[in-house]
Each structure stands twice: as structure tokens, then as C-alpha cells.
Amino acid sequence: MTHPALAGQPVYLDYNASTPVDPEVLEAALPYLTTHFGNPSSGHSYARAPRAALDQSRDQVAGLLGTTPGEIVFTGGGSEADTLAIRGVALGSRGAEAGRRRIVTLATEHPAVLRSCDSLRADGFTVTLLPVNGHGRVDPDDLQAAVRAEPTALVSIAYGNSETGTLQPIAELAAIAHTDGALFHTDAAQAAGKVAIDVDALQVDLLTMVGHKMYAPKGVGALYVRSGTPLHPVVHGGGQERGLRAGTENVAFIAALGRAAELAHRELPGSAVRLAALRDLLHAELEAALPGRVLLNGHPTERLPGTLNVSIDGVSGRALLAAVPEIAASTGSACHEGVDAPSPVLLAMGLPAERALAALRLSLGRWSTDQEIRQAARLIAEAAATSPGPWEKSAPQKREKPQGGLR
Incomplete structure (x- = not known):
């Protein structure tokens, strides 16, 4: 149809x-634009349905990624999730505070990743751009040499390239990063919902997913954050999302993202x-x-x-x-x-x-x-x-x- x-x-x-927004996804969002308008952080009855929607969506997204609800942080989109992952690690206790002042990524990454990495140069970080071959894949040996050359805070490599679709060997690359103490982030904006993802099998510490790449509205995304991964927040305020992303949650769009994740999981x-x-x-x-x-x-x-x-x-x-x-x-x-x-x-x-x-x-x-x-x-x-x-x-x-x- x-x-x-x-x-x-x-x-x-x-x-x-x-x-396009899937009609079932739109249906999931509408009640939180009309009847259930309350702030999920409030203490009265109007908060119950919005708060329950956040919990359900966290369950649905976690189900798609093979993780637990407590490891899902909702964001305003993919670029914000990438920024939180990259700057959050670099400026936190596993980055600058630990003397790890290098970020490693690919020359073929999305601008959200490349510019987030570039922004860290002003904070005293170095950024290494690894080359790719004629198919767009990175050589794992190049990554191994890079992380051994200098203490590295984070390696950020997309799962699937947005232009060519080339998939990277994420599990192998993450294992290399971990061997030398670096954390690993993958931008899975194009991969989530299109290929099966299990964050434990991939060994990633952080993973970005985006609503409007998987039949939900624009303006909503999520970051998987492995339990115990220290992050420095980039949006400060009221302490929502376990203090990692302040701001009253966009309940309608988060409900849409959850339903989209559920549909994608069912179809794969x-x-x-x-x-x-x-x-x-x-x-x-x-x-x-x-x-x-x-x-x-x-x-x-x-x-x-x-x-x-x-x-x-x-x-x-x-x-x-x-x-x-x-x-x-x-x-x-x-x-x-x-x-x-x-x-x-x-x-x-x-x-x-x-x-x-x-x-x-x-x-x-x-x-x-x-x-x-x-x-x-x-x-x-x-x-x-x-x-x-x-x-x-x-x-x-x-x-x-x-x-x-x-x-």
C-alpha cells in the first residue's frame, strides 16, 4: 500500500x-499532542501518561538495539546524539580528565561527527582522520596503529555510510579501540532499523540512532550509552535523561520514535x-x-x-x-x-x-x-x-x- x-x-x-512518517508512528504520537499534554517530570496526574510513554519508548528502542531501557538517552536528533557522544566522552573522566586528548574517526564520516571532532581542537584535542580504501572501508590495522600511537579518548566510526551504504566491521574495530583503553562510538543513523543491531555483539560503548531515518518525525533521536560510560553533558538544565540531556522531553516525538523502533524490529x-x-x-x-x-x-x-x-x-x-x-x-x-x-x-x-x-x-x-x-x-x-x-x-x-x- x-x-x-x-x-x-x-x-x-x-x-x-x-x-515519510509511518501512519502507525503518527498515531502513536498524536495523544501526546492533544490529551496527554502534561510535563512528565510533574508530580500530579497529568504527568502519568507522558511519563509512561517515555518508559514504553525506552523499552521499544532498547528492544531494537538489544540493550536495556536504562541505557537509552533521548535527544533532539542525530547531530545532538553524535555531539553528546563525542564531546561528552572527550570532556569527561575518560577523556581530558584522564589525559586522553585524541579522537580518531574516518574521513568519510557525516558532518555531525566531523564537526563535533573539529570543535574539540579548541579544547586541546588532536583529531586523527583515518583513510579508507576504494570501497570506503577502513583497514583495522590503521586503527590499531592510531590508538597505539597516542592515548585516545574515543574512536567514532559510522556503522553504515550515508552516501555509499558501505558497512564497517564495527565489532572488530571496537575491540581494537578497547584494547588500548579508548571508548567506541558508532553513528548508526543509517543502519538502525535497516540491519540487525546488537550492541553487545558490536561491543560499542555509544550508538546514535535518528527518528527521521526510520519513519518517525524529524527532531528526535537517541543515544545508546553503555552502563558505566562517563559522559559530560552538552545540554545543561533540569536534569532530565539522567542528567545527560536536559530539557523537557518531546514526549510525542519520543513516542513516535519508540513505535518506529518497534515496527522496524518486527519487520527485520x-x-x-x-x-x-x-x-x-x-x-x-x-x-x-x-x-x-x-x-x-x-x-x-x-x-x-x-x-x-x-x-x-x-x-x-x-x-x-x-x-x-x-x-x-x-x-x-x-x-x-x-x-x-x-x-x-x-x-x-x-x-x-x-x-x-x-x-x-x-x-x-x-x-x-x-x-x-x-x-x-x-x-x-x-x-x-x-x-x-x-x-x-x-x-x-x-x-x-x-x-x-x-x-
């Missing part, structure tokens, strides 16, 4: 940017299998229509089930999408969309600038259908076959070859 917001609209292939692993099949169908249809011109960006197997990042040889990604208004998609992260420059993620993977400029990020979700995928592939192929791109105006014999192992 089609989501009401998508009916009669362009084919939506931008689920990594934001998802079937949803992952379905999306991977649709992703592969889209890739196959594009390759069949444009033989030899479709270049995959990212890992061929270790990637999110609903993410396909490809460059079509000879065509600018932005120009191509502009020529196909029947499709809503992106050339990269929504945080960089509209900037006529190569994706920093793809450049960090070693791809040439012209290939990065040709990239399309096609992301699928709960309401994507086989029919839509075939239609989108046809429209993209038709536009690519007729639209002259900047590559065709340059000297093609001077193009750099793709990185080894990419196709």
Missing part, C-alpha cells in the same frame, strides 16, 4: 535523506532482504540499459540493503536528476546537496573528481516497489542516453581509471 504522502508524486528514492530481517533485492534489481536494470557505463561506488556486498550509489559515465549527477523530475533522489548526503562540488566521501575513497560529480545516491525504503524501481531505472537510462555531460566535453582519454576492485 502506498504511503499517502507519496501517492501521485515522483518516485521517491531518497530514503537516506528522510523517510524480512525488510532487509526485500530492500536488498530491490536495490540489486535497480542496479541490474541500469546496467542492462547502459552497458559499461554504470560504476558502483561503495562495497559490492558489505553495504546497507537499500542504498545504491552509482556513477553513470559521461553524465553529471546533478544534471541527470534535473532532467528526470519524475524521480526524487540525491547526488550525495542531504547535508551537501545543492553544492556543485565532488562528494568528500567519494574523494576520500580515492575516486576521481569527475566520477564523484557523476554520482547518484538512490536509496529505497518501506514503500518502494518493484514497479517503481523499473520505472526509475528506465527514466534514468533514457536521460543518461540523451543528456550531454561534462565528461563528454573533456578529453575522455585522460580519465583516471576506477580504483582497483570497483566496477
Whole structure:
């Protein structure tokens, strides 16, 4: 069944940017915008239902992540959760107070992580950006060398990249960080609800999840904080969320996040299998229509089930999408969309600038259908076959070859 917001609209292939709010999720939120308006911290009867909603949502989020409710901290979104994890560790008793003044992350991280790390330079921290290979994966040996070189407070590496979908070997990386006394944070904004997550199996100390990436509203997120992990709060006030995130809780959106987590948990692993099949169908249809011109960006197997990042040889990604208004998609992260420059993620993977400029990020979700995928592939192929791109105006014999192992 089609989501009401998508009916009669362009084919939506931008689920990594934001998802429609699931009708069941909206239903869960509405009572706390109307009848149950009380402050959950109050001592009278109007607080009971909101307080119960917070407890239920904490249970639901914990169930998705394989943890306990007491390890879930609600935030105003993913960027805030990343900031709390990174600055919270660095400025707390496991960071600056313990003489650990280094943060390690990847060059391909989301701006919320990279800028949070950068903000710590003014506090006397050093930030190490590890390289990735042509598939976007980090070499565990590089991480081991980095954490052994200098006392490290935190390693922050995303589970799934928002542009390419490449998955990192989180459990292996977390074990390396712990060997040398560092804590480990993963930004799972794109992975939560799309792949199975068990925080104990992953060995992470902190994990970010975001509502609007999993069919809840924008403006709500959560941070998993392993019991005993010391954090310095970045939002001060009345002591909500165990003193880690002050401010009266947004009960309606938290209730929505909880319901979204419950739905995602119920649908896995079937949803992952379905999306991977649709992703592969889209890739196959594009390759069949444009033989030899479709270049995959990212890992061929270790990637999110609903993410396909490809460059079509000879065509600018932005120009191509502009020529196909029947499709809503992106050339990269929504945080960089509209900037006529190569994706920093793809450049960090070693791809040439012209290939990065040709990239399309096609992301699928709960309401994507086989029919839509075939239609989108046809429209993209038709536009690519007729639209002259900047590559065709340059000297093609001077193009750099793709990185080894990419196709």
C-alpha cells in the first residue's frame, strides 16, 4: 500500500535523506499532542501518561538495539546524539580528565561527527582522520596503529555510510579501540532499523540512532550509552535523561520514535532482504540499459540493503536528476546537496573528481516497489542516453581509471 504522502508524486528514492512518517508512528504520537499534554517530570496526574510513554519508548528502542531501557538517552536528533557522544566522552573522566586528548574517526564520516571532532581542537584535542580504501572501508590495522600511537579518548566510526551504504566491521574495530583503553562510538543513523543491531555483539560503548531515518518525525533521536560510560553533558538544565540531556522531553516525538523502533524490529530481517533485492534489481536494470557505463561506488556486498550509489559515465549527477523530475533522489548526503562540488566521501575513497560529480545516491525504503524501481531505472537510462555531460566535453582519454576492485 502506498504511503499517502507519496501517492501521485515522483518516485521517491531518497530514503537516506528522510523517510515519510509511518501512519502507525503518527498515531502513536498524536495523544501526546492533544490529551496527554502534561510535563512528565510533574508530580500530579497529568504527568502519568507522558511519563509512561517515555518508559514504553525506552523499552521499544532498547528492544531494537538489544540493550536495556536504562541505557537509552533521548535527544533532539542525530547531530545532538553524535555531539553528546563525542564531546561528552572527550570532556569527561575518560577523556581530558584522564589525559586522553585524541579522537580518531574516518574521513568519510557525516558532518555531525566531523564537526563535533573539529570543535574539540579548541579544547586541546588532536583529531586523527583515518583513510579508507576504494570501497570506503577502513583497514583495522590503521586503527590499531592510531590508538597505539597516542592515548585516545574515543574512536567514532559510522556503522553504515550515508552516501555509499558501505558497512564497517564495527565489532572488530571496537575491540581494537578497547584494547588500548579508548571508548567506541558508532553513528548508526543509517543502519538502525535497516540491519540487525546488537550492541553487545558490536561491543560499542555509544550508538546514535535518528527518528527521521526510520519513519518517525524529524527532531528526535537517541543515544545508546553503555552502563558505566562517563559522559559530560552538552545540554545543561533540569536534569532530565539522567542528567545527560536536559530539557523537557518531546514526549510525542519520543513516542513516535519508540513505535518506529518497534515496527522496524518486527519487520527485520524480512525488510532487509526485500530492500536488498530491490536495490540489486535497480542496479541490474541500469546496467542492462547502459552497458559499461554504470560504476558502483561503495562495497559490492558489505553495504546497507537499500542504498545504491552509482556513477553513470559521461553524465553529471546533478544534471541527470534535473532532467528526470519524475524521480526524487540525491547526488550525495542531504547535508551537501545543492553544492556543485565532488562528494568528500567519494574523494576520500580515492575516486576521481569527475566520477564523484557523476554520482547518484538512490536509496529505497518501506514503500518502494518493484514497479517503481523499473520505472526509475528506465527514466534514468533514457536521460543518461540523451543528456550531454561534462565528461563528454573533456578529453575522455585522460580519465583516471576506477580504483582497483570497483566496477
